[in-house]
Amino acid sequence: MWTKLQNTPRKKIPRTIAVIDPDTCFGIACSICQAACPVEDCIVEEQDADGRWVCAVLIDKCIGCGLCVTVGNPTAPGKRDFGCPADYDAIDMVAYTEVVEVMEAQLDAEELAEAEPVTTF
Numbered sequence: 001m002w003t004k005l006q007n008t009p010r011k012k013i014p015r016t017i018a019v020i021d022p023d024t025c026f027g028i029a030c031s032i033c034q035a036a037c038p039v040e041d042c043i044v045e046e047q048d049a050d051g052r053w054v055c056a057v058l059i060d061k062c063i064g065c066g067l068c069v070t071v072g073n074p075t076a077p078g079k080r081d082f083g084c085p086a087d088y089d090a091i092d093m094v095a096y097t098e099v100v101e102v103m104e105a106q107l108d109a110e111e112l113a114e115a116e117p118v119t120t121f
């Protein structure tokens with residue numbers, strides 16, 4: 001566990017937030033993004049569809065600073081000393097509204113899949 005600067009709820013919703021692509025993330029043996037992130041418990045570890053442990057950003061914690069993003073990746077808003085290794089470049093900053101739309105669509109699809117089939121006879 002690294003020391004974090006922020007462990008209180010964020011004050012406003014950021015314009016963009018970090019999104020990690022599990023397919024290009026090296027896995028939790030790397031975890032450089034967790035070291036770079038100033039927010040406590042913002043980047044967590046979870047299993048991808050293949051059961052591989054990768055890093056993921058919590059949408060309600062990210063403050064949009066971009067410090068976890070690979071140096072040279074143009075989606076990050078500011079300067080940083082290090083971030084996700086260039087070999088992986090697994091993190092992009094994405095518009096918050098776009099991320100919410102995608103997550104809501106995923107939740108709707110999951111609810112539909114779990115719903116009882118409707119019969120008419």
Ligand code: SF4
Pocket residue numbers: 017018036037038039042043057061062063064065066067068069
């Ligand atoms: S953008 Fe900043 S707050 Fe969000 S996950 Fe990356 S380092 Fe953490």
Ligand code: SF4
Pocket residue numbers: 020024025026027028030031032033034055083084085088089090091
């Ligand atoms: S820094 Fe990049 S490759 Fe490393 S764990 Fe984080 S997202 Fe994955």
